[in-house]
Amino acid sequence: MSVRTIYRDIDALAASGVPVYADRGAEGGYRLLDGYRVRLNGLSQNEAEALFLTGLPGPAAALGLDAAMIAAQNKLMAALPANLRADAGRMQERFHLDAPGWFGEAEEPKHLRTIAGAALRGTLIKIRYQSWRAEKQRRVAPLGLVLKGGGWYLAGQVDGSVRTYRVARVLDCTALDERFDRPADFDLAAYWQAATLRLEAEMHPNVAIVRLSPFGVKLLDALSQPYVRARTQIEDAADADGWRIARVPTGKTSWHAAAELLRLGPEAEVLEPADLREKMAELTQAMAARYRAARKA
Incomplete structure (x- = not known):
């Protein structure tokens, strides 16, 4: 890399708002201002949450975050440099993720948004649930939601153990104000992988x-x-x-x-x-x- 290239890159960083400065002396060079962090300003809480659903308009709509997702995408696109903005646009135009499986309709569970809100807040829910054998009532700590094959599943803690509930089988759901302590070692992706393998083996x-x-x-x-x-x-x-x-x-x-x-x-x-x-x-x-x-x- 030539000295001219370094100067050009430093000028580009400074022009984009990155606080770099020259430090003279024997051990000098270019430095980044202490404490500087890259920030994307203007995102609301809902928009920040919806970022993780980018590219999944169906699930975002089911959770009530479709408008927030679009707003977050627009703000992200506006924050990108012009050359990267074009690349991101091409990715959106050329790749599409269709989550539901073939020959089936995506579920639209009645109580999905209530459960999702409680999971984000860390508060308990009271549900009436139709299992294979009987109708049951439970106080559940909603640890996370999983979308698989067009169906939503709740990983919920009941009496100290984590269980899986199909959200479409929740007949009634009441959000409670009582908070719960989320297990520090709980990993939703790892739990779901183990639960899926266990269910398939049991079936x-x-x-x-x-x-x-x-x-x-x-x-x-x-x-x-x-x-x-x-x-x-x-x-x-x-x-x-x-x-x-x-x-x-x-x-x-x-x-x-x-x-x-x-x-x-x-x-x-x-x-x-x-x-x-x-x-x-x-x-x-x-x-x-x-x-x-x-x-x-």
Whole structure:
């Protein structure tokens, strides 16, 4: 780097408002004014919070921060130097993040904004929640919200333990004035990753031995959930017709497992366990009888 380049860069910094100054002497040079920090002035609290949702207009709107997000983006864009402003504009024009999964509508939970507000304030909420088994009431410390596949999930602390609640199943929610102490070691991203892996394992605790046709192998890959797809083991060896043996993670009950494997139609044959094979035979026979009766009618 030449001396001329250094002088040019120093002049550019000074012109943009950065307080650099020359310090003469044997140990002199250019210095930054003590205590200087880069600041973006004019952001409101809502706009600062909405910065973390930049590029996610749908979730920002669900949280009531869509207008704040747009205002924050505009202020950020105005604060950038002209050359960087053009680059940022190109990024916005060429990349788009679509959070919800395919073939489903994004949820719009009724009480999402109330829960989000309590999470930001660090105050308790009282909820009436519809679980799989029963309706329950809880006083919850809302530690954080997660958006996954178009659905919102609450990581909430109840009686000292952290649990996951689907926000769409919250029937009523009351924001309380009582504050709670957030666990110092709680990391939302780490908690969610562990909770997701645990749930996927709990949903598929069993293994089925299945014969798959060549097309069945493709169907299994196309229709399976990522957890199942990643843990399915398919033997390399094939029989004379190209069928191969696979070990496929399945659901807790034979009903759950059969519902997943029936999607493969005649391209799969369950070999083990025996109760699942019997359930598959029972269901396919009942389906065949129903269709035969309908055809005769």
